[in-house]
Amino acid sequence: MAAIICYFAAVSAAAEEDNIKNFGNIAAGMLEMLDQDFPGRETGTASADACADWLEGQMNSFGYRVERQPFTMPDGAAGQNLISLKTGNSEKEILLCAHYDSDFATHGADDNGSGVSLVLETAKRLAGKSIPCSVRIIYWSGEEAGMIGSKAYVEQMTAEEQERILCVINVDSIAAGDRRYVHGGIPQEDGSVSGIWLQKLALEISEEYGLGMTTHPGIGGIPAGTRVQGSDQMFFAYRGIPYIYLEASLYSDQDGNDKPHRVQTADSRVEGGQIMHSPWDELEKIRSLFPGRAEEHLAAYSRLVYRLCTGLTPEGQLLEAVEETEAVPETTFSAETASDTAAQTAPITETGLPPVQTEKEERDTATQEEGTEEQKRPIVIWLAAAAACLVFAGGAVAWASLKRRKR
Numbered sequence: 568m569a570a571i572i573c574y575f576a577a578v579s580a581a582a583e584e585d586n587i588k589n590f591g592n593i594a595a596g597m598l599e600m601l602d603q604d605f606p607g608r609e610t611g612t613a614s615a616d617a618c619a620d621w622l623e624g625q626m627n628s629f630g631y632r633v634e635r636q637p638f639t640m641p642d643g644a645a646g647q648n649l650i651s652l653k654t655g656n657s658e659k660e661i662l663l664c665a666h667y668d669s670d671f672a673t674h675g676a677d678d679n680g681s682g683v684s685l686v687l688e689t690a691k692r693l694a695g696k697s698i699p700c701s702v703r704i705i706y707w708s709g710e711e712a713g714m715i716g717s718k719a720y721v722e723q724m725t726a727e728e729q730e731r732i733l734c735v736i737n738v739d740s741i742a743a744g745d746r747r748y749v750h751g752g753i754p755q756e757d758g759s760v761s762g763i764w765l766q767k768l769a770l771e772i773s774e775e776y777g778l779g780m781t782t783h784p785g786i787g788g789i790p791a792g793t794r795v796q797g798s799d800q801m802f803f804a805y806r807g808i809p810y811i812y813l814e815a816s817l818y819s820d821q822d823g824n825d826k827p828h829r830v831q832t833a834d835s836r837v838e839g840g841q842i843m844h845s846p847w848d849e850l851e852k853i854r855s856l857f858p859g860r861a862e863e864h865l866a867a868y869s870r871l872v873y874r875l876c877t878g879l880t881p882e883g884q885l886l887e888a889v890e891e892t893e894a895v896p897e898t899t900f901s902a903e904t905a906s907d908t909a910a911q912t913a914p915i916t917e918t919g920l921p922p923v924q925t926e927k928e929e930r931d932t933a934t935q936e937e938g939t940e941e942q943k944r945p946i947v948i949w950l951a952a953a954a955a956c957l958v959f960a961g962g963a964v965a966w967a968s969l970k971r972r973k974r
């Protein structure tokens with residue numbers, strides 16, 4: 568019996584390790600495509616528009632519907648945010664976001680193909696999962712010109728929509744910088760900092776999984792831990808909405824002196840330490856500078872964001888981790904999501920989108936489908952355990968009969 572238990576534990580542990588190692592893999596593949604196929608994604612350019620179409624296609628293939636929110640740039644160019652909803656067990660929403668526009672002269676691999684890739688991976692992992700909160704997934708444009716896309720979203724948000732937001736997770740430039748940061752908290756006039764619960768949970772998760780994350784050193788008039796400005800969390804923070812801002816960066820200069828603004832790297836090959844908005848912001852160059860770094864950062868942030876999106880309750884508590892190797896909860900499909908298979912095999916309508924199914928139709932489709940790989944895994948483990956059992960029993964019988972024959 569002990570042998571069987573050992574065997575079962577070994578199989579489970581191996582499966583779990585595989586799962587953890589796999590974090591970041593989907594994002595790394597997405598990042599390669601963004602870097603190669605859509606360089607110079609400045610808002611209003613053909614590259615940005617093509618990228619938006621590609622993003623919508625990816626989200627559709629995971630089973631999400633995408634809504635486009637158009638807005639106008641200060642120079643008159645047309646921008647658009649892409650918005651999807653993963654319906655959870657509560658109306659309360661985690662807003663998970665990244666800007667897909669980039670500097671016109673770069674590939675925008677770090678800034679912000681990396682953040683977009685991470686959100687894509689998380690969206691794919693969450694599709695079809697039962698989770699406590701809903702997750703609103705948004706790809707912004709217009710960030711490089713002053714967060715124009717997220718500003719448009721916040722300004723058009725109704726009071727009810729604002730009330731539904733539990734927190735914002737904004738991912739911007741996580742592939743290249745020296746350190747992994749989790750900023751959060753909103754400085755108040757009396758010197759206190761509000762809304763730090765989310766950052767606190769994130770840093771605890773980092774500790775638990777050994778993700779090596781840190782936060783703003785608190786210099787240059789910026790209270791420690793916080794970073795309201797600098798990316799799309801800003802207008803949400805101005806409304807008092809708790810946020811975390813994830814970025815790989817470095818808040819010190821090449822001599823090790825703390826600096827209030829990011830330099831990203833202390834590597835002397837990078838002049839001024841800045842990869843974003845410079846010719847270094849290309850995946851091949853980032854990889855030649857720092858082999859393996861982009862992949863490690865993506866894996867660590869993917870682990871963190873997945874843990875938050877699957878574990879956060881509407882009250883802002885974190886549920887115990889349900890490891891992916893354990894039995895996956897019954898797959899439920901909401902009006903906003905369908906399974907990968909359903910989306911891929913669905914007939915295409917004139918609009919080029921899969922037809923919208925009612926909630927009941929989706930549930931029917933879902934129950935007709937075979938189990939996913941994750942659902943099949945426990946069955947495989949049980950079969951292996953049963954086989955081990957048979958071998959063990961067979962051996963015991965053979966041994967007993969051998970003993971009897973000797974007598």
Ligand SMILES: [Zn+2]
Pocket residue numbers: 666678679710739740798
């Ligand atoms: Zn950015």
